[in-house]
Amino acid sequence: MKNIKKIFCLMLSLVIAACSVVPMAFAENEISSGEESTHSTGLIWDTWDSYLNKMNETTLRALAVQRTGDLDADGKVTALDARLCLLASAQLSKLTYQQSVAADVDGNFGISSLDARKILRTSAKLETLPFTMETTPDWGVVIGPLKGGENGKYSWVSNTDTQGLLTLDIIQKTVAAPEGSKDTSPEYFFVITPKHMGQPEVRFSLMNSDHTETLEQFSLVLTISCDVTISKGGKYSLEGLLNGGNGRYNWQCSVDPDTGITVEENDEIPFPDRETGPVEQIFTFTGVKEGTYSVTFVLKSSWEDPIKKFTFKITVE
Numbered sequence: 001m002k003n004i005k006k007i008f009c010l011m012l013s014l015v016i017a018a019c020s021v022v023p024m025a026f027a028e029n030e031i032s033s034g035e036e037s038t039h040s041t042g043l044i045w046d047t048w049d050s051y052l053n054k055m056n057e058t059t060l061r062a063l064a065v066q067r068t069g070d071l072d073a074d075g076k077v078t079a080l081d082a083r084l085c086l087l088a089s090a091q092l093s094k095l096t097y098q099q100s101v102a103a104d105v106d107g108n109f110g111i112s113s114l115d116a117r118k119i120l121r122t123s124a125k126l127e128t129l130p131f132t133m134e135t136t137p138d139w140g141v142v143i144g145p146l147k148g149g150e151n152g153k154y155s156w157v158s159n160t161d162t163q164g165l166l167t168l169d170i171i172q173k174t175v176a177a178p179e180g181s182k183d184t185s186p187e188y189f190f191v192i193t194p195k196h197m198g199q200p201e202v203r204f205s206l207m208n209s210d211h212t213e214t215l216e217q218f219s220l221v222l223t224i225s226c227d228v229t230i231s232k233g234g235k236y237s238l239e240g241l242l243n244g245g246n247g248r249y250n251w252q253c254s255v256d257p258d259t260g261i262t263v264e265e266n267d268e269i270p271f272p273d274r275e276t277g278p279v280e281q282i283f284t285f286t287g288v289k290e291g292t293y294s295v296t297f298v299l300k301s302s303w304e305d306p307i308k309k310f311t312f313k314i315t316v317e
Helices: 002-031 048-053 057-063 079-089 097-103 113-123
Strands: 036-038 044-046 132-135 141-147 154-160 168-175 187-194 201-208 214-224 228-230 235-242 250-256 261-268 280-287 291-300 308-316
Touching: 048 187, 057 141, 057 168, 079 097, 079 113, 141 201, 154 168, 154 187, 187 201, 187 214, 228 235, 228 280, 250 261, 250 280, 280 308
Parallel strands: 132 214, 228 308
Antiparallel strands: 036 044, 141 187, 154 201, 168 187, 201 214, 235 280, 250 291, 261 280, 291 308
């Protein structure tokens, strides 16, 4: 029995090791550009910039995350998506990894008939499925594929809210329909690259060429954060946070415990040609006492609950 357990553990460790090498191998074979960084394990990993430099169809499809509930990757949540989810929950069909993530609408790392029910209710406009993701300022995300409509008459566009980040780069990529296809509408991918911490909302809309008609729309709430290390007496500035405009909503910061770091806030007007609009709030942290501190940011008014929130840690050495 002990030998069987040892063999099983050995096999499991080999599988885990093989899975760990896959991302590195993909990066080297598909998009090697000479821009690499060393992971804490000692392995060589491509940076997000190197992915951007070689963003071909293969890379787009490998990195893309489908809209929550959109199992067939057409950009919409329909009864067909619910059927695919229900079949998978009954183990009558298998889903790809991207489909499985899109099907797990309740976020419990499993696929059930409850997920299928939520997808079906969303297709009937009785419910809205949350679409959320997390990333860091030195990385990014790819959303797609989103299928255009009526042989290219309708295309997908994106925009961001003003209660988010000053800088959020979004690049639209298209993949043409296969030659000879009856539907010539391309597939759309959106490559999102954040520059600062925050919690912006990115909106996607399927619209006609003059933007007078919208067939479909949904939003992605993107939480961007990363842990920070500074020296005692050192400083770190968090920039790029935009308030709600007109002073109604503002970013507020709290530190726990609050005795080892000081926080200073300064405001700048990023759009001086506009009479009213969002203000960039800049927070500067200074290390006073060694330790690890939890930093929480909320965007709120003085009389309402927060509408956005993100956290990260600062370590003072």
